[in-house]
Amino acid sequence: MPFVTVQIAKGHSIEKKRELAKAITDTLVATMGTKPEWVTVHIDEFERDNWAVGGTLHSDKHKGRHLEKGV
Amino acid sequence: MPFVTVQIAKGHSIEKKRELAKAITDTLVATMGTKPEWVTVHIDEFERDNWAVGGTLHSDKHKGRHLEKGV
Amino acid sequence: MPFVTVQIAKGHSIEKKRELAKAITDTLVATMGTKPEWVTVHIDEFERDNWAVGGTLHSDKHKGRHLEKGV
Amino acid sequence: MPFVTVQIAKGHSIEKKRELAKAITDTLVATMGTKPEWVTVHIDEFERDNWAVGGTLHSDKHKGRHLEKGV
Amino acid sequence: MPFVTVQIAKGHSIEKKRELAKAITDTLVATMGTKPEWVTVHIDEFERDNWAVGGTLHSDKHKGRHLEKGV
Amino acid sequence: MPFVTVQIAKGHSIEKKRELAKAITDTLVATMGTKPEWVTVHIDEFERDNWAVGGTLHSDKHKGRHLEKGV
Numbered sequence: 001m002p003f004v005t006v007q008i009a010k011g012h013s014i015e016k017k018r019e020l021a022k023a024i025t026d027t028l029v030a031t032m033g034t035k036p037e038w039v040t041v042h043i044d045e046f047e048r049d050n051w052a053v054g055g056t057l058h059s060d061k062h063k064g065r066h067l068e069k070g071v
Numbered sequence: 072m073p074f075v076t077v078q079i080a081k082g083h084s085i086e087k088k089r090e091l092a093k094a095i096t097d098t099l100v101a102t103m104g105t106k107p108e109w110v111t112v113h114i115d116e117f118e119r120d121n122w123a124v125g126g127t128l129h130s131d132k133h134k135g136r137h138l139e140k141g142v
Numbered sequence: 143m144p145f146v147t148v149q150i151a152k153g154h155s156i157e158k159k160r161e162l163a164k165a166i167t168d169t170l171v172a173t174m175g176t177k178p179e180w181v182t183v184h185i186d187e188f189e190r191d192n193w194a195v196g197g198t199l200h201s202d203k204h205k206g207r208h209l210e211k212g213v
Numbered sequence: 214m215p216f217v218t219v220q221i222a223k224g225h226s227i228e229k230k231r232e233l234a235k236a237i238t239d240t241l242v243a244t245m246g247t248k249p250e251w252v253t254v255h256i257d258e259f260e261r262d263n264w265a266v267g268g269t270l271h272s273d274k275h276k277g278r279h280l281e282k283g284v
Numbered sequence: 285m286p287f288v289t290v291q292i293a294k295g296h297s298i299e300k301k302r303e304l305a306k307a308i309t310d311t312l313v314a315t316m317g318t319k320p321e322w323v324t325v326h327i328d329e330f331e332r333d334n335w336a337v338g339g340t341l342h343s344d345k346h347k348g349r350h351l352e353k354g355v
Numbered sequence: 356m357p358f359v360t361v362q363i364a365k366g367h368s369i370e371k372k373r374e375l376a377k378a379i380t381d382t383l384v385a386t387m388g389t390k391p392e393w394v395t396v397h398i399d400e401f402e403r404d405n406w407a408v409g410g411t412l413h414s415d416k417h418k419g420r421h422l423e424k425g426v
Contacts, residue, residue, distance in 0.1 A: 001335065001337060002291065003184075003290075004289070005291075006287075007287040012316075016316070020311075020315045021128055022336055026126065027307045031300070032296075035122065037125040040123070041124075041126075043120075044117075045121065046122070049230055049256075050258065051255055051256070051285065052234035053250065053252070055234055055254075056235075057230060057231050072151075072200075073149060075148050075149070078144065078146070079174065080143075085270070087174070089270055092269070094173045095166070095176075096268035098169045100163075110267065111395075113259060113264055113358075124143060149397070160344065163339055163341055181337070182335070184334065185334040185337075191398075193371050193395070193398070195394070196392040197396075199373055214406065217360070218362075229386070236385065240378045253285065271356075305407035306411075308410075309410035310410065320410050324425065327406070
């Protein structure tokens with residue numbers, strides 16, 4: 001009964017989330033031999049002013065820029 | 072100092088949350104002998120397009136249906 | 143698909159954990175109308191030197207005392 | 214690679230979050246000797262009707278009052 | 285900066301964990317376009333008497349059986 | 356009622372944990388104006404073969420080296 005939490009920045013489309021949930025599940029099935037229906041995936045989105053690396057908020061690092069890929 | 076996190080789908084009324092927080096706390100008191108004031112309950116709501124079982128988003132499973140009970 | 147995490151101090155018997163998992167599940171069924179098989183309970187035990195309230199480790203607060211009830 | 218999650222009530226300004234993320238990171242550097250760029254801080258905000266101590270929702274405890282400090 | 289937590293039952297080899305961490309990271313890179321060095325994976329192992337589905341501890345469900353695959 | 360979870364590698368002394376819990380609590384008091392007794396700190400230790408950045412387990416990155424500082 002693997003339970004996977006993916007913390008990513010807010011702003012991804014439902015198509016992207018659909019793809020992510022499917023791909024993570026497939027990865028668990030392929031590597032751990034679990035059944036797909038035993039895998040739960042929780043996408044836990046964070047706002048960019050609620051996440052900091054090196055003491056700097058994400059929203060301060062990327063001022064004036066559009067949503068980057070893969071964050 | 073038990074700390075309980077309940078992850079449920081978004082969309083429950085404050086009356087239902089009130090009832091849930093009280094019932095979980097009572098359960099901890101009854102089973103573990105803890106004092107109620109030591110119990111913290113965090114209701115962590117998820118959007119249906121952020122939760123997947125078997126690789127399928129919850130929002131895709133229940134298209135066109137109203138909020139079900141108990142999810 | 144409620145997912146419940148209960149953080150409690152280490153040291154409870156399997157009988158107590160069995161009772162806790164059952165009682166939490168019953169509580170979710172009774173209050174939220176969910177089916178029991180949809181409820182997952184994770185008992186996440188912490189060591190007393192890894193938990194602090196008011197800046198003092200739990201293991202420092204209760205030196206020389208036996209395991210208390212309900213913590 | 215310390216990862217710090219701070220669960221606080223919703224409603225703090227970005228200035229306050231910026232100060233918090235910086236201060237937590239500095240604390241990790243000062244006490245653990247880690248490099249700042251290895252520290253991630255996640256501010257995980259909760260709604261007052263999703264948090265209960267002693268079985269009472271936070272939003273029920275403070276009805277009619279403005280946002281208190283430090284909660 | 286995706287942060288992924290995988291909760292699985294205790295008892296997997298380091299080779300399996302290595303494979304899992306690599307595969308999850310590759311999945312994030314492939315689906316989200318993130319850089320591998322931005323991805324953190326935390327394997328959070330649980331004991332079978334700390335995990336219950338349907339109110340029954342995992343350790344009670346599989347008495348007398350060896351470690352199953354993929355749980 | 357801030358609740359702070361600090362995920363760090365296993366292997367720190369109780370003196371270091373005591374210092375960390377106190378310092379984090381003081382930081383919350385100083386920045387958020389909360390009362391110390393409202394702050395809970397959970398030190399959530401991980402094994403080095405359960406944590407990966409860039410797809411490589413921490414235990415594989417530092418083979419043959421002693422416990423580094425601040426990780």
